[in-house]
Amino acid sequence: MTAKIAVIGAGSWGTALANLLAENGNQVKIYARDAEVVDSINEENYNFKYFSGYKLNKNLKASNDLEACLENVEVIVISVPTSALKTVLNDAGALIDQDTIIVSTAKGIDEKSFKTNSEMIKEFGFQNVVVLSGPTHAEEVMEKLPTAIVSAAESKENAEKVQDLFMSKYFRVYTNPDVKGVELGGALKNVIAVASGICDGLNYGDNTRAALITRALNEMSHFINYHGAKTMTLSGLSGMGDLVVTCTSMHSRNRRFGIEIGKGKTLVEAKNKVKQVVEGVKTAKAIYKWLNSKNRELEMPITKEVYQVLFEDKDPEQAVEELMLRSKKHEMESVVDNSLWNI
Ligand SMILES: NC(=O)C1=CN([C@@H]2O[C@H](COP(=O)(O)OP(=O)(O)OC[C@H]3O[C@@H](n4cnc5c(N)ncnc54)[C@H](OP(=O)(O)O)[C@@H]3O)[C@@H](O)[C@H]2O)C=CC1
Numbered sequence: 125m126t127a128k129i130a131v132i133g134a135g136s137w138g139t140a141l142a143n144l145l146a147e148n149g150n151q152v153k154i155y156a157r158d159a160e161v162v163d164s165i166n167e168e169n170y171n172f173k174y175f176s177g178y179k180l181n182k183n184l185k186a187s188n189d190l191e192a193c194l195e196n197v198e199v200i201v202i203s204v205p206t207s208a209l210k211t212v213l214n215d216a217g218a219l220i221d222q223d224t225i226i227v228s229t230a231k232g233i234d235e236k237s238f239k240t241n242s243e244m245i246k247e248f249g250f251q252n253v254v255v256l257s258g259p260t261h262a263e264e265v266m267e268k269l270p271t272a273i274v275s276a277a278e279s280k281e282n283a284e285k286v287q288d289l290f291m292s293k294y295f296r297v298y299t300n301p302d303v304k305g306v307e308l309g310g311a312l313k314n315v316i317a318v319a320s321g322i323c324d325g326l327n328y329g330d331n332t333r334a335a336l337i338t339r340a341l342n343e344m345s346h347f348i349n350y351h352g353a354k355t356m357t358l359s360g361l362s363g364m365g366d367l368v369v370t371c372t373s374m375h376s377r378n379r380r381f382g383i384e385i386g387k388g389k390t391l392v393e394a395k396n397k398v399k400q401v402v403e404g405v406k407t408a409k410a411i412y413k414w415l416n417s418k419n420r421e422l423e424m425p426i427t428k429e430v431y432q433v434l435f436e437d438k439d440p441e442q443a444v445e446e447l448m449l450r451s452k453k454h455e456m457e458s459v460v461d462n463s464l465w466n467i
């Protein structure tokens with residue numbers, strides 16, 4: 125099955141996904157707001173700004189005319205940072221038929237409304253939203269290295285349609301009905317990837333990273349459970365999978381940003397070093413504000429420490445020490461089975 129598809133956003137992820145869809149035989153147009161990026165894709169088949177080392181499929185076309193990109197498309201993939209989504213929807217919303225399938229690929233939570241990307245898209249009147257998320261660094265998708273991802277939607281038909289469009293011999297797509305769980309997994313793990321980078325910047329070890337990832341799953345499960353999503357989803361690609369890849373890979377902008385923070389750089393210096401979007405910064409702020417706004421008692425100690433290091437000038441070493449010396453507890457606190465203690 126192939127389709128006429130528009131991809132909005134020609135950064136790392138939009139370019140990698142548009143290229144994959146074109147490789148799969150779809151008719152794809154990518155929207156870039158930067159005219160030089162448009163020219164480099166159309167004239168030389170590469171994106172000089174984000175992927176200068178990779179040749180793109182020659183059938184992939186670019187434009188900075190939003191209306192032309194969206195004309196008669198069956199599917200629209202949105203690949204801009206969470207903070208840009210509303211602007212894009214304001215610009216594009218009226219040009220899109222309400223029945224069109226919108227594929228949401230950003231990983232974040234809106235700082236003001238505390239909505240996920242798919243929720244914001246639905247607010248604009250689009251009901252056929254599919255969330256595509258998982259452990260998928262754009263660079264490795266461009267390299268055609270075996271990768272797996274999840275297509276999550278309320279409608280099985282839509283999830284499977286998107287699965288069909290993206291699936292290839294190097295890109296395996298699973299479906300999942302737990303849209304919220306998949307989406308929150310992708311957003312929350314960015315904060316943990318920042319924490320992982322901070323630990324690396326402080327020259328902590330592999331034990332530290334393993335502890336961080338495992339305890340992060342625990343705090344993510346509190347959050348996901350509170351929001352009515354399935355904690356089981358966290359054992360999948362958009363939870364465990366994405367935590368592993370972003371907490372360990374040098375492709376991860378969140379982790380690279382965290383490394384700079386751990387080495388003593390300020391938030392602005394670290395962002396300038398990474399240059400591309402670091403979603404974990406805004407997500408940490410959104411969650412911290414949300415936790416504090418109604419004195420919510422959810423235990424999210426790692427996310428809280430990340431916020432304080434980034435926004436309250438807390439010393440990262442002190443943050444780690446405080447995490448280590450928190451009050452003692454049982455590992456599986458929510459499911460303690462006292463009968464196993466033989467008492
Ligand atoms: N990179 C990856 O490996 C993956 C990224 N993601 C997620 O995808 C989302 C996008 O990330 P990514 O592509 O990596 O980010 P990049 O920083 O690489 O690129 C962002 C892109 O969005 C464009 N953009 C920003 N604001 C607007 C706007 N208002 N209108 C149109 N275009 C806009 C930028 O344009 P310009 O160049 O003109 O600034 C740029 O093309 C993030 O949420 C990220 O977490 C998900 C999976 C993998």
Ligand SMILES: O=C(CO)COP(=O)(O)O
Pocket residue numbers: 231258259260261262314317366369370375376377378379401402403
């Ligand atoms: O989400 C990603 C890979 O799954 C990309 O992570 P970064 O935004 O940290 O680079």
